[in-house]
Amino acid sequence: MPSRILFVHVCIVVFLFSVPLAFGAQSTADVPVTKELREKALKDILGKTKELPKIEKEYVIGHGDYLRVQVYGEGDMAAADISIGGEPRSADAPRQGRGVKVQLDGRISLKHIGDVEAVGLTLTQLADYLKILFATVFDDPVVTVVLEQSNSQRYTVMGKVANPGIFFIDYPITLVQVIARCGGFTEWANSEVTVVRKGAEENKLFKKNIMKFDYDDFLEGKKVERNIFIKSGDYIIVH
Template identity: 25%
Template sequence: MMKRNFIFIFLLILSCSHTLPPPPVNFSNKPVVIKEFFLGPGDELNVFVWRHPDLTLTTKVDPWGRIFYPLIGEIQLKKMTVLDLQKRIQKGLSKYLVNPQVTVSVKTYRNLKIMVLGEVKKPAVFPIDRPITITEAISLAGGFTLDAKQTSIIVIRGNNQNPTILRLNLKGALTKADFSQNIYLQPGDIVYIPPSIIANLERFFKRFESILRPFVDLSVGVLIWRRVEEW
């Protein structure tokens, strides 16, 4: 009798849970998707100008995020990608050359670190030697745990006083080859994978499957599962 009472209470909680309002969210569901990697202090760059070996050089971004280039002078690289810098140099050289052909590449990236926390198998701080995407970072951390909420991955970017909070849905990237939110991480980014209440309930349900099966038929089990999914 006690076991039957427990099952009844458990089913009642599950059947009512979908009526509860979702918890408030203080950040946008539409993150700023940054697909390029910003240059920064310590990056070593190769600049190649076709047919102009005197303008072809290797330079390093100084601690203030600047480089100095012949004929142009100081170039501030704040929030500038390789392509942005390439266009900036090409525009500057256009005053002296006809249709300059400029190619910029990164010879050596600076010492980069990111942090992956939450529902991953090996949460840690990871040094990286190149730009990586968020799915690559999660792979470095051993992948998701069973309780990971893949539809609400949080990226904390910037300083502690004024951080930028991004909310990403990676389920499509992993199941439907939709990589629109598989952004490149920036140095110092913190990736947090929250636990999924749905995942916890699913595991809890499976643990009690042997107890529930004698008391409920398949149709009731499907109904319970749908309601858990809706929560």
Template identity: 30%
Template sequence: MRLFHYFGCVGLFVALFSFSAGGLAQGGLSEYTLGSGDVIRIQVYGESDLTMETQLSDTGTLSYPFLGELHLRGMTVGQLQKTIIKGLAGDYLLDPKVSVTILQYRQFYISGEVERPGGFPFQPGLTIRKAVSLAEGFTERASKSNIFVISDNDDSHTPRQVQLNSPVKPGDSITVEQSFF
């Protein structure tokens, strides 16, 4: 009976671990899409000529050896890795080992009723509350309930109302409205 209890606990632990790891992959930075201003490092192991650090252009492109101009805007890091592996495999390398990492995320912007409006470096885990802190806090006239965000990847540029604990993404434009009281 103890053996059954032991394996039952181990099975439950494995199931919980698998569930939480899947949640991290779905909601984590693996879904982060590249855009203009991101600084990335592409490393092809054993091929120093194909390793580079670069900032994506204003159109979200990159000129890469042998592959030409790559359009990266909207791609995830994993998709870019697969694109480079596929492009280099066969004609150029037998079995390319490629690693892509983000060295610096593009900025987010905050304006309106904050002490120091402007652009700030994005950091994973950033919320509206933390973004306001980076901008040295609210002004006396700030409305803490009328805060709007326009996401960088929203082609319609539609502002959506957010709360202080809402997440901030790279490239977001945050506006803190004025209070009428």
């Protein structure tokens, strides 16, 4: 009998401890992670004397991108399973990825909710949008959207380089790195490069959407600020 009573007491103690732990684990999902909270956490880690690292604008979804959309506990929501294809034959050839592809009409096809607008939204905006739509199917869904393959961010290189063409922006790349990526100047090229960028009126380096770059000046340490980072839609002409 005493052993039986002891067993019951142990079960009660375990139950009393497990209940608050279970509720505590669930409550963390209800705490909103705001921009202010992220900045405070970074300051606490880096120290008050150091400046926060510059955070670039969030990625904006474009045509041809591949996204992974998941609902926690329910798995992947892509309407069709798209696997990775072979290597593209040229720099501007369409690239395949895993997940759901953003079609020419700017939409993605998902389970349960059908075709959904995606182009022009950030990943966070799309996740918030899908949370509302999936709430008609699941109870309080947790939606994540991840960029699997970027195909919409491109720039064009023309003129006297070894390998001109259209290239994807897979990582931050400067003007000089672009020239190197294209195999360098041809023997007929001079040191002048023109960058044409739409909507660059606010950039002091540009005049009427055009910036001039002189490679010889760059080698001498002059006007190095003109070795700018390339943006999607840029046209680079090597003279």
